[in-house]
Amino acid sequence: MLLRLRHVTKTYPAATAAVLRGVTLDLDRGEMLALTGESGSGKSTLLHLIGGLDTADSGVVAIGGTDLTPLNDVGRAGLRRGTVGVIFQQFNLIPSLTVAANVAFQARLAGRHDAGRIRMLTDRLGLVDHLHKYPEQLSGGQQQRVAIARTLAPQPDLVLADEPTGNLDEATADTVMTMLQELVGETGAALILVTHSERLASRMLRRLRLHAGRLE
Numbered sequence: 001m002l003l004r005l006r007h008v009t010k011t012y013p014a015a016t017a018a019v020l021r022g023v024t025l026d027l028d029r030g031e032m033l034a035l036t037g038e039s040g041s042g043k044s045t046l047l048h049l050i051g052g053l054d055t056a057d058s059g060v061v062a063i064g065g066t067d068l069t070p071l072n073d074v075g076r077a078g079l080r081r082g083t084v085g086v087i088f089q090q091f092n093l094i095p096s097l098t099v100a101a102n103v104a105f106q107a108r109l110a111g112r113h114d115a116g117r118i119r120m121l122t123d124r125l126g127l128v129d130h131l132h133k134y135p136e137q138l139s140g141g142q143q144q145r146v147a148i149a150r151t152l153a154p155q156p157d158l159v160l161a162d163e164p165t166g167n168l169d170e171a172t173a174d175t176v177m178t179m180l181q182e183l184v185g186e187t188g189a190a191l192i193l194v195t196h197s198e199r200l201a202s203r204m205l206r207r208l209r210l211h212a213g214r215l216e
């Protein structure tokens with residue numbers, strides 16, 4: 001099992017109510033899951049726990065058999081690097097780096113830089129003519145394609161996408177999602193897509209809704 005969640009709970013400090021009240025989920029390699037739920041239902045929180053960006057209060061968050069819960073920041077970052085890739089709504093590119101350097105950044109950090117794979121990704125994502133530009137010189141759709149290339153370059157086993165097309169118009173969103181799904185599918189990685197869009201969610205074989213702190 002690639003991802004195993006068991007009875008995961010999370011309450012933010014100073015908050016009166018728990019955000020997650022016992023989330024349980026199994027996700028295998030190659031699975032694509034849409035995660036929906038009302039605003040504030042805890043979708044981003046859950047993604048952060050899975051990505052090791054934050055820790056659960058209790059329960060198990062295991063990736064590839066390793067429970068992240070007892071690990072410290074360094075341990076979680078080590079496990080995340082190269083194993084889990086995150087794509088955000090705001091793209092989160094590094095403004096001072098060129099497209100080429102942005103794309104290579106995480107693969108280098110993970111010690112998994114592969115020039116052939118980066119060439120394939122930039123080619124498939126239509127970035128070849130933009131490699132020497134800076135993020136601010138690109139459209140939103142182009143920036144998200146750079147972010148996808150950057151995330152997929154180290155060949156992660158699990159890709160977490162938090163409203164990845166939330167800043168894009170419908171046609172661009174569809175194109176970007178198609179590219180993301182194709183590229184993730186080809187490597188056999190798993191994908192969790194957080195989205196408000198029923199249209200995008202319906203592209204995924206598996207769909208779950210976060211409600212009252214649990215998945216249904």
Ligand SMILES: Nc1ncnc2c1ncn2[C@@H]1O[C@H](COP(=O)(O)OP(=O)(O)OP(=O)(O)O)[C@@H](O)[C@H]1O
Binds near residue numbers: 013
């Ligand atoms: N760092 C934080 N500190 C305190 N409370 C937080 C923090 N992050 C999120 N919350 C609260 O936790 C709840 C869940 O937030 P989260 O961002 O996970 O929801 P979401 O389902 O992703 O929402 P949206 O669809 O609007 O992005 C919200 O009530 C939010 O206010």
